[in-house]
Amino acid sequence: xxxxxxxxxxxxxxxxxxxxxxxxxxxxxxxxxxxxxxxxxxxxxxxxxxxxxxxxxxxxxxxxxxxxxxxxxxxxxxxxxxxxxxxxxxxxxxxxxxxxxxxxxxxxxxxxxxxxxxxxxxxxxxxxxxxxxxxxxxxxxxxxxxxxxxxxxxxxxxxxxxxxxxxxxxxxxxxxxxxxxxxxxxxxxxxxxxxxxxxxxxxxxxxxxxxxxxxxxxxxxxxxxxxxxxxxxxxxxxxxxxxxxxxxxxxxxxxxxxxxxxxxxxxxxxxx
Ligand SMILES: C[S@@+](CC[C@H](N)C(=O)[O-])C[C@H]1O[C@@H](n2cnc3c(N)ncnc32)[C@H](O)[C@@H]1O
Ligand SMILES: [Zn+2]
Numbered sequence: 191x192x193x194x195x196x197x198x199x200x201x202x203x204x205x206x207x208x209x210x211x212x213x214x215x216x217x218x219x220x221x222x223x224x225x226x227x228x229x230x231x232x233x234x235x236x237x238x239x240x241x242x243x244x245x246x247x248x249x250x251x252x253x254x255x256x257x258x259x260x261x262x263x264x265x266x267x268x269x270x271x272x273x274x275x276x277x278x279x280x281x282x283x284x285x286x287x288x289x290x291x292x293x294x295x296x297x298x299x300x301x302x303x304x305x306x307x308x309x310x311x312x313x314x315x316x317x318x319x320x321x322x323x324x325x326x327x328x329x330x331x332x333x334x335x336x337x338x339x340x341x342x343x344x345x346x347x348x349x350x351x352x353x354x355x356x357x358x359x360x361x362x363x364x365x366x367x368x369x370x371x372x373x374x375x376x377x378x379x380x381x382x383x384x385x386x387x388x389x390x391x392x393x394x395x396x397x398x399x400x401x402x403x404x405x406x407x408x409x410x411x412x413x414x415x416x417x418x419x420x421x422x423x424x425x426x427x428x429x430x431x432x433x434x435x436x437x438x439x440x441x442x443x444x445x446x447x448x449x450x451x452x453x454x455x456x457x458x459x460x461x462x
Contacts, residue, residue, distance in 0.1 A: 289351020
């Protein structure tokens with residue numbers, strides 16, 4: 191049953207040859223091999239490509255993001271992403287969620303395509319993604335050397351994750367799409383105002399992509415209301431603001447009841 195879902199387009203992160211699968215093991219013609227984990231993902235991040243022991247988001251950030259996203263606070267973003275996919279991509283085209291975290295956005299597309307891949311450098315995140323979302327193909331890997339063959343994906347997401355244009359371009363098919371989601375001006379402004387004396391709005395004037403063609407831009411803006419203080423604490427813990435958190439900030443956040451905060455996303459769709 192599982193063999194029907196084995197992806198054929200992974201490439202070896204050491205020698206770039208195609209990986210074939212048998213007996214729960216991915217192997218290239220040079221005999222580099224990578225075991226499939228019991229949860230179903232494959233770790234394609236060789237030790238020599240790691241710059242720290244546990245690269246990527248740490249366990250606390252990953253768990254906080256899952257708890258927050260599970261409450262549906264970013265549902266309007268999902269709806270817009272699915273609508274864009276339906277507008278531009280042929281159904282059943284291969285999707286990559288690049289920097290997929292714990293798989294929340296990755297798995298949403300299982301309803302419309304059966305070729306959904308997620309890659310992230312954080313093993314913790316990929317492990318829980320793979321455990322929950324059995325129908326997607328997850329791997330541990332780095333965006334700077336994606337473990338996929340050239341010209342495979344029709345649709346790539348980069349959602350609040352590093353954008354590495356050259357690698358995204360390499361694995362995108364001709365005329366394929368890259369969708370980036372980044373914070374727009376007012377994203378989480380009220381939370382930032384609790385942290386910084388002079389909170390700044392996000393600067394959205396820079397376009398990080400040079401070689402692909404920008405075909406559309408959308409803003410998704412709405413107000414979130416947090417009735418439970420856990421939601422606000424999780425929101426803090428899943429963002430880089432967590433590194434600014436102090437005992438007094440946490441105490442202040444815990445005292446906030448019915449706190450409202452802007453969600454403000456910028457979605458850009460590019461084509462190869
Ligand atoms: C802010 S999180 C967003 C996760 C997910 N896209 C979401 O929105 O829920 C950024 C993710 O990028 C991953 N990441 C950072 N640098 C990476 C790299 N070089 N290669 C692969 N993933 C990376 C982190 O581990 C983290 O899971
Ligand atoms: Zn190899």
